[in-house]
Amino acid sequence: MTVLDGKQIAKEIREKLADEIKELKQKGNTPGLAVILVGDHPASRSYVLAKERACKELGMHSVLKELPETISEGDLLNCIQSYNSDEQIDGILVQLPLPSHINESKIIEAIIPEKDVDGFHPINIGRMHAGDEHAFIPCTPLGILEMVKKTGEDISGKHVVVVGRSNLVGKPAGQLFLKENATVTYCHSKTKNLKEQTLQGDILIAAVGRPNIITEDMVRPGAVVIDVGVNRLESGKLCGDVDFEAIKSKAKHITPVPGGVGPMTITMLMNNTVLASKWRKKIKEVH
Numbered sequence: 391m392t393v394l395d396g397k398q399i400a401k402e403i404r405e406k407l408a409d410e411i412k413e414l415k416q417k418g419n420t421p422g423l424a425v426i427l428v429g430d431h432p433a434s435r436s437y438v439l440a441k442e443r444a445c446k447e448l449g450m451h452s453v454l455k456e457l458p459e460t461i462s463e464g465d466l467l468n469c470i471q472s473y474n475s476d477e478q479i480d481g482i483l484v485q486l487p488l489p490s491h492i493n494e495s496k497i498i499e500a501i502i503p504e505k506d507v508d509g510f511h512p513i514n515i516g517r518m519h520a521g522d523e524h525a526f527i528p529c530t531p532l533g534i535l536e537m538v539k540k541t542g543e544d545i546s547g548k549h550v551v552v553v554g555r556s557n558l559v560g561k562p563a564g565q566l567f568l569k570e571n572a573t574v575t576y577c578h579s580k581t582k583n584l585k586e587q588t589l590q591g592d593i594l595i596a597a598v599g600r601p602n603i604i605t606e607d608m609v610r611p612g613a614v615v616i617d618v619g620v621n622r623l624e625s626g627k628l629c630g631d632v633d634f635e636a637i638k639s640k641a642k643h644i645t646p647v648p649g650g651v652g653p654m655t656i657t658m659l660m661n662n663t664v665l666a667s668k669w670r671k672k673i674k675e676v677h
């Protein structure tokens with residue numbers, strides 16, 4: 391069994407990105423990211439600060455816009471518009487979740503698709519489903535795919551079982567593996583006999599957000615187990631969706647929480663911002 395070290399894989403990707411960014415800067419093209427945080431949710435704040443830090447470490451331009459919890463939808467839309475037309479900004483990200491008085495879809499759709507480095511805009515979702523090479527792929531699913539590829543396991547023809555159907559993780563993760571010629575099964579809260587399904591998984595992706603929902607008897611021996619859950623217990627301890635201790639000897643490869651998929655998310659955001667910068671540069675050269 392191997393424990394997939396998300397921090398190490400992320401570090402290796404960031405080293406390559408740093409070289410690429412250096413070259414881009416020498417050509418006068420500095421990738422820039424704008425991150426918008428609404429309110430003061432502690433976890434969201436720590437994620438946006440980590441995003442800003444990653445930009446700085448890689449030599450990218452970054453702006454962190456902090457807005458009050460009470461901001462109106464109109465003012466938030468205006469803020470997005472200003473970054474849509476800012477030439478120094480290649481990627482725009484609005485940290486989720488948003489306060490309940492703001493329509494999340496409306497906000498995501500206000501970001502121009504060329505700067506939607508989260509890959510949440512319907513145009514990018516459509517491009518991803520169509521297999522368009524210029525689609526931004528959501529960062530967590532992209533990180534998951536990178537980690538599975540890193541194991542050296544052949545994905546083609548494998549049965550991937552995704553537990554969870556969120557727009558952020560579950561749905562796009564299944565699509566990505568489908569594109570790699572896997573057979574994909576989606577499971578969710580209404581799935582009958584979940585265990586029967588998860589036992590089919592050569593690759594099992596748990597993205598539910600419920601501590602230890604995947605128990606040892608639900609995992610096929612030799613499976614690759616990817617845990618996307620980041621659940622904070624009352625004790626303050628972080629815990630995944632997978633019962634790691636019970637499953638680690640049964641799985642061929644498994645991701646821990648913390649230190650598995652999480653660190654990959656921010657690295658893939660950096661990757662998407664570099665892509666955005668390169669794609670936008672090409673568009674400008676054509677016009």
Ligand SMILES: Nc1nc2c(c(=O)[nH]1)N[C@@H](CN(C=O)c1ccc(C(=O)N[C@@H](CCC(=O)O)C(=O)O)cc1)CN2
Pocket residue numbers: 433437483484485486487508529530558620628647648649650651652653654655656
């Ligand atoms: N606009 C977006 N909002 C949200 C996204 C997203 O991709 N775009 N994803 C999550 C939050 N997220 C990044 O934004 C994120 C979550 C977790 C981690 C991470 O590194 N987790 C660590 C544990 C961190 C801790 O101690 O709390 C780990 O798993 O090792 C990074 C980024 C929702 N919102």
